Amino acid sequence: MKIVIPGGTGFIGAKLVIAAHARGDEVVVVSRKKTSPIDDERVLVWDARTAPKDAEWVRAIDGADAVINLAGASVADEPWTPERLVVLRNSRTESTRSVVEAIQLAKHAPKVLVNASAVGYYGAHPTGAVTFDEASRAGDDVLAEMCVAWEDAAKSARDVHVRVALARIGIVLGDGGALAKMVPPFKAFVGGPIGSGKQVLSWIHGDDCVRALLFAVDHEDLTGPFNVCAPEPATMDEFANALGRALHRPAVFRAPAFVVRLAMGTRSTIVLDGQRCVPKRLLDAGFTFDRSLETALQQATASAS
Secondary structure (H helix, E strand, C coil), X not given: CEEEEECCCCHXXXXXXXXXXXXXXXXXXXXCCCCCCCCCCEEEECCCCCCCCCCHHHHHHCCCCEEEECCCCCCCCCCCCHXXXXXXXXXXXXXXXXXXXXXXXXXXXXXXXXXXEEHHHHCCCCCCCCEXXXXXXXXXXXXXXXXXXXXXXXXXXXXXXXXXXXXXXXXXXXXXXXXXXXXXXXXXXXXXXXXXCCCEECEEEHHHHHHHHHHHHHCCCCCEEEEECCCCCEEHXXXXXXXXXXXXXXXXXXXXXXXXXXXXXXXXXXXXXXXXXXXXHHHHCCCCCCCCHHHHHHHHHHHHC
């Protein structure tokens, strides 16, 4: 199978490229970077804002079996100034529109577009009192509105009869990502829960995330949104205690919400709020998750050491 992966050098993308290569797929990485997670893999450099007909990456999509689009700037790296929010939104919507345009230009369009989204689609719910599955409505905060626009851009591929699967991804645990920012305080013996501790984290181990994305490629009946998160979400208190056990460190130094807001500004919603999400559609389709929270954190922190 030939799979084109825009965003294939990012935190999730790099893992996906390695996994797809390992199972024998022909992988084409599309990225602003020229380096690939696999030495022998083909990397095509792109300007994610446009899809010129003569671009090599556009031609690569013609005849591909699948496209898995993971392109988008990190929401956690910089403060959410008005300018940064524009970058975050455009990096998702413009790159997705470019991918869809390339699909529409293809004489032989791929059978499926698996497009990244996020559980932020459901909005911020700091108490965790509501459980969200794929039938739940979108929220109304900035991340939710961004996810709605992101998914709407991907849905246009349906106009040329391409199956579109929308991967609403939770907090991915692995060597990098959000966990990389949480581990250092624990290693310094000053780690602990953030905020009230009651907010719910919908998490998934990086390997399970990659397996879910490839599962969506392989299963023709999986279309529309599907939550990519473990079936057992955790409160921040539960998560911090499990992380402390994985690192053999105490988890007693709570970071008050007002301190986190002072340090992070509006993007503090990433860690102070949350969503209790369940992967109903993946489970209904027969997908199995390999890791509990304890196992996921033990493996993720071991690989980060």
